[in-house]
Amino acid sequence: MQIQPKLSDIKKVHACIVPYINRTPVLTCQSIDRMTGSELYFKCENLQKAGAFKGRGAHNVVFSLTDEEAKKGVVTHSSGNHAGALSLAASKRGIPAYIVMPKTAPKVKVTAVKEYAGQITFCEPTLEARESTADRILKETGAVMVHPYDDYRIIAGQATTALELLEDVDQLDMILAPVGGGGLLSGTALSAKAIRPSICVIGCEPEMADDAYRSIQAGHIIPSVNPKTIADGLLTSLCDKTFTIIRDLVDEIVLVSEEAIINAMRITWERMKIIIEPSAAVCLAAILSNKLNVTGKKVGIILSGGNVDLSVFFSYLEKK
């Protein structure tokens, strides 16, 4: 896929990955609707296989490789969810997955990669270290690089999330997605604007990792420099492909504080009884902290993932 995917491409990708992914439920919550004065529809990619939307793009790439391309395996660098998803997809195809992870990656995400038989190499938590380590492994193994978002096959895969949401819920006024590297947000915009041109597409981003916001303001990519946010899935910077789509199709990028992220995560856990990771909480955070007015609106929210280290909670329970 060398050019921006169209809706027909995204539908083909969806048909290709359907055997491997969950059609995740869309949940609603009356008490959160009351708090926000809106109708919110949560697309639960935290309930996706490997706990995040990333499996959509990863399965699309892995299963669109020829046998010849696939046999030496796949390589990637990822702060976590893409790594788990690619390892899972590779294991399903019976090929090796070589994974470069920042040494700061959450333990729960490292464990997931290991469980799906991904072979991990740790590196420093910078984009440069991640890319150079991945390059080295690429040369050593002859495997295929699968970038977490700088790849239209990945973007088209992530776009199937919004495709399903818009199939399941009519007449959405807005759709919100988190933005890190921009794969999910750009895929969301491609699907949503094609299916429903009047829809408003909003990206939500931590203030502490506001590179997408600043890039769109500036009109060119401004990479993230050593961002620190609890939303560990949103540390990466846009690439040309995602920047272009977001610049052209996304209506607004909204920034949220760390406090707002934790609060939105807690409200989701308590009210909806589902586990979302901090990165998945940025959209509700934008609404609850009044960064975005949704009063009277019908809003789709993509809950991107649910991989959280729960050991603090359970060590407390075990001691009790």
Next chain:
Amino acid sequence: MQIQPKLSDIKKVHACIVPYINRTPVLTCQSIDRMTGSELYFKCENLQKAGAFKGRGAHNVVFSLTDEEAKKGVVTHSSGNHAGALSLAASKRGIPAYIVMPKTAPKVKVTAVKEYAGQITFCEPTLEARESTADRILKETGAVMVHPYDDYRIIAGQATTALELLEDVDQLDMILAPVGGGGLLSGTALSAKAIRPSICVIGCEPEMADDAYRSIQAGHIIPSVNPKTIADGLLTSLCDKTFTIIRDLVDEIVLVSEEAIINAMRITWERMKIIIEPSAAVCLAAILSNKLNVTGKKVGIILSGGNVDLSVFFSYLEKK
């Protein structure tokens, strides 16, 4: 409803409560299936309104009262989830709910009652204190007593959980439900055995609150005496109605340790990304601790609720 509900009664109750409850999703989890060598279908009553199956019975009672009966409100005693559910149902009908709660009830359940405008009176955590306090309020207010399970209208309401599960999943070999007072388990047995006579119905109970197990063994009700278990929804004892149904229709009651409950709860949170309370973890605990052989079987599991106090986890996050 003066006699044991039949399947036709349960279906009528379902039609009556459908406007007020969620048709909760049935989720599956490949990694837990792999661990257990079985196919497990989780009926997610943790995603029910007010976070537990209890809303089914409560709405049935509240909406089957005449206006004359309803106007002075409803009274109950409950360790938590029935209290929240009854408060919610009463608030929807616009009548008062008077709630007697043991002073040891989890804060999150107390908060839920307050949010639904239930009027709480705290008492000692014994059945006797709960009943005598409720009796007093009953006399003072003229409200209608709604027992959490000693009521066929409640049992028929809880029975709609298994009704939906068996509508959604064919050919189940077994169905598992937690047992406290026995409302859910007896309702489950009534629906499941009527729809699919060959199904095996299993009750799961904490070793530390094993009164249902001992009652069935003995052939008469042996009340729980000051039980202490993390499964705070399973502290109550059977009543005649639930004892009789369970004795006649439930194939086995399986006991699980506290450690097994916490482990099953953790695995559910981590793998399925949903929040279940300890009481809801007893069924998976029975399987994972090899108290029940499910190899090769297709098994329905009722996840009864998801009301857990999350403050430990979030105070940790906020401090970070």
